[in-house]
Amino acid sequence: MTKNILNRRDIIKGSAALALGTVFASPVRAQAPEPVAINAGLIEAAKKEGKVVLYSSMDLPVGEKLGKAFEAAYPGISVQIERSGSERLFSRVDQEFASNIRAADIINTSDASHIITWKKNGWLMPFLPEDVARHFPETYRDPDGMSATSRIYLSSIAYNTNLVKPEDAPKSYADLLDPKWAGKMVKAHPSYSGTIMTATFQLVRELGWGYLEKLSKQRVMQVQSSTDPPKKLALGERAVMADGNEYGVVLLKEAGQPVEPLYPTEGTPTISGPTAIFKTAPHPNAAKLFQAWLHTRETQQFFVDYTAQYSVHPQVQSKPGRRKLSDIKLMKEDAVGVEAMTEEIKTKYAKLFRV
Numbered sequence: 001m002t003k004n005i006l007n008r009r010d011i012i013k014g015s016a017a018l019a020l021g022t023v024f025a026s027p028v029r030a031q032a033p034e035p036v037a038i039n040a041g042l043i044e045a046a047k048k049e050g051k052v053v054l055y056s057s058m059d060l061p062v063g064e065k066l067g068k069a070f071e072a073a074y075p076g077i078s079v080q081i082e083r084s085g086s087e088r089l090f091s092r093v094d095q096e097f098a099s100n101i102r103a104a105d106i107i108n109t110s111d112a113s114h115i116i117t118w119k120k121n122g123w124l125m126p127f128l129p130e131d132v133a134r135h136f137p138e139t140y141r142d143p144d145g146m147s148a149t150s151r152i153y154l155s156s157i158a159y160n161t162n163l164v165k166p167e168d169a170p171k172s173y174a175d176l177l178d179p180k181w182a183g184k185m186v187k188a189h190p191s192y193s194g195t196i197m198t199a200t201f202q203l204v205r206e207l208g209w210g211y212l213e214k215l216s217k218q219r220v221m222q223v224q225s226s227t228d229p230p231k232k233l234a235l236g237e238r239a240v241m242a243d244g245n246e247y248g249v250v251l252l253k254e255a256g257q258p259v260e261p262l263y264p265t266e267g268t269p270t271i272s273g274p275t276a277i278f279k280t281a282p283h284p285n286a287a288k289l290f291q292a293w294l295h296t297r298e299t300q301q302f303f304v305d306y307t308a309q310y311s312v313h314p315q316v317q318s319k320p321g322r323r324k325l326s327d328i329k330l331m332k333e334d335a336v337g338v339e340a341m342t343e344e345i346k347t348k349y350a351k352l353f354r355v
Contacts, residue, residue: 035128035133035134042289042292047074050076050286051078052080052289053103054107054290055092055104066294077289089109089194090194097123108274110271110273112271113335113342115146127145131297152273153309154328156243157262158259158262160236162258170262174266176218176240184238186228186240186244187221187229196244203331206331220353222355226245229241229242233249233259249261300316308322310325
């Protein structure tokens, strides 16, 4: 079967990197959709469908909490969550479309470059929630209404406070190359996790492949998801986390676990998590309602408070006691850059770390 589909390499060939949070626009721009508010008609149409299927890279407890909140807000509509690493979800979506399977309604990915491919392939439905139109910065929403950034978070380093004294803890990526950390670190895999794909791109851009080559010689424990390193750290299986999601560390610390996040002096990789609706969604109205609800101030505030992630909605406030993004030196995102280097990152990383 011949597919009239553009893959990642086709899309990026000859194009330049775009700014933070942007997606690669279609050659022929569609008319931007009118903003849609949550209204009685949309709610009624969604209730008739009775279900929304969410593909998500969020940690499962996070996704389930979000799903239950939606179900409580709109009784009669169930949320089915299919959770996996973003790179696995990307492959799954490609396989499903190739096989004419239309299972997913809406997707949240931790690799913003995925939106580029799906948009170019014509797989996304334009839908612009009113809150996104009114409040979200343009760099965090697709100009054609194909996606919106639902969350921002970081891939930091961290340490176990029972195993490492604060004065001895690494302060930078360069510190992780110290022989004293050999065999004592854990990190996740870019071929599974969109978070780590994005973070690896930023590290390669800022520090070069030579840095990762040196790190690979430190006998690092390799896990799949970015949600795994914080858990390994809390269990004391490793003393230091070389990458992984910062919010997992923050939540474990708040729960009394012996972990402490660190923000490297070189800068901390930043990850956008956009959400999009598929044009072929089996439950399109329920998907629209979920997308609109997800980006309201109330839901974004709930999400930030519960998950320790960050929102680009300007009316959302940081929870007291947590660090603000403005207080952290950040590495810059570049979704198009990730798109261009995806295969190179997978190949070189696997060779270096022998995984």
